[in-house]
Amino acid sequence: MSEVVISARSVGKTFGSGADKVTALDSVSVDIFQNEFFTMLGPSGCGKTTLLRLIGGFEQATSGQILLEGKELNDLPPFKRPINTVFQSYALFPHLTVKQNITFGLEMQGISRKDAGGRADEMLELVRLAEYGDRVPSQLSGGQQQRIALARALAPAPKVLLLDEPLSALDLKLRKEMQVELKRLQTETGITFVFVTHDQEEALAMSDRIAVMQSGEILQIGAPREIYEAPTHRFVADFIGDSNFLVGDLVDGGAGKRAVKLSGGQVIALTQEVSDQRTGEVTVSVRPERLGLVAESDAGADQLTGTVSTIIYFGTDTTYQIDLGNEALLTVRMQNGSGAKADFAEGERVGITMSPDAIRVLAD
Template sequence: MSEVVISAQSVGKTFGSGTGKVTALKDVSVDIFQNEFFTMLGPSGCGKTTLLRLIGGFEQATSGKILLEGQELNDLPPFKRPINTVFQSYALFPHLTVRQNITFGLEMKSISRDAANARADEMLELVQLAEYGDRVPNQLSGGQQQRIALARALAPAPKVLLLDEPLSALDLKLRKEMQIELKRLQTETGITFVFVTHDQEEALAMSDRIAVMQSGEILQVGAPRDIYEQPTHRFVADFIGDSNFLRGDLVDAANGGRAISFGEGRVVNLASDITPTKTKDVSVSIRPERLTITDANAPLDNKLGGTISSITYFGTDTTYRVDLDGGAPVTVRMQNGDGATAPFGKGDRVGVVVPAEAIRVLVD
């Protein structure tokens, strides 16, 4: 287990008072480890930026503690914390050169000009902009300015780098390029990155671990694959990727395990025994790409009958909407083959195969 760098312990944050009181964080506890890329993911207003600002010292917690390597930070001002922040706006000094932007903070820490310039050159090499040191910010593209902002934040070698949706102002292609760049920088420097975003693709692409937040609470923390494949809450399953949501009752399966009954003899087995908080009206999620469509009469286990109501072709795959017999519609996403005509058409009676290991029982 890696060493804990940042530890939030029962942290709460409220703004205002009386009838205007707003609770931004509710008893949040989480550990962030050394040398990891940790992402706080959630919709606007979920509390992710508030938690980031508490770590950086730009806000004070109403309750609880934030520790850095075991030292309480609550009363320590931002400039005394070994933590740097990259905000949505690059905040580069327009009248200074790129190199001077990077050295400014170092010289404020009483580092000699020669040492600061040498460090700036190292950072420019790191962000692959070594030849841009004598330019001014308005001579750079948005992506280049973002790299300089990162170089400036990394130059003092902070223990933690906070990133508050730093890619939001970039176009899609550049944003994808910067995702790769950010992960490279984190890996090469070994600095703990704490990244805030509402973009699930960014979180999945870059993170070692993700904390999914909603309404001031952390619902689930885990590796990207675990968050996607094994969501524990309906909100997590819905927010990360696409999901089908069905409701049924937990019953005993013929194989001795557990199954989900959707009524009228429509039963699908679960992969393993589970211990849910309830057995009636249970919510389950199934990713569209885990389902397959087959002939309605195929003698297969874990198959539900239905009728195709729509088909959408996306090039690499085709999405089918299937109205299940006596139940809700589901979306099935299947990879396309060699370009031949789709084997099923609108209005066809089909079977939808539900792999037992693809079913996730959720907390509503």
């Protein structure tokens, strides 16, 4: 990818002091690239909004640096940063018309009223609300207000657009539409979008890269596919989609590869590179849809076996809960109508198939 626009270097942020001190961000480092749709994903309180507000200039970092195209931003107030924000509440100025809202930032930059007006019309066109310039915000629906907030923030052509959970107030259908719309706007304008959300589906659908955050730290940064298919932490595997977790010991798998030996004695070969330094007990994750079922008689000696305890039919697929006996349940999801034998009965003994590259060893 191209050059770095925003760079956070060991950024920390604490609120309060003494006994009330709360660490919102704990030495976070991340590079965000030109023309990228970058998402910060995590549960509430993970620090994603704090990081966004630090980039916007609404909060001051306690430690570390934030750079814009290599220049330090820390001491610049928001009105001196070529960065604009779409707020969660939209924060449209209620006493101004839609058009005056959009020209606000332009006029503050000293652009003539005439040029600003022309630019506002372009922006209204871009968000497909060309006829709404003379209305006031209270006359618009939530989705329309959302688009105006976008138009207002995009009008000054910022280097970076920050979006603070902008879709959370919309209903499901509108949210899906806006996801497509946001992606389109990002592609058309070529502006770097930094998006904050707690909705994993939203993050997977729109982002070029996702940073998964927890307790003030970034756990993993990667493309949606990478985050989903190769989670590095238990939290990431659990927060995004569904995962099964198994505990076992790292052993030599032969041919320079490692393997995991479960407590039941079964050995699962790994294709993932695992550092030689790691030994002993590890947790591995595997997605339910990467598992398959076979009749117990067809299962190999090394294969996991268990008893079908619950079957839930979902239409497109069926979920089987497999009781492994000694410790845990394993969830297996198989697509219906894919031609595979998918008829197992509750209480039946089965063997579980898994592709080795679906098994991920998680960080401690």
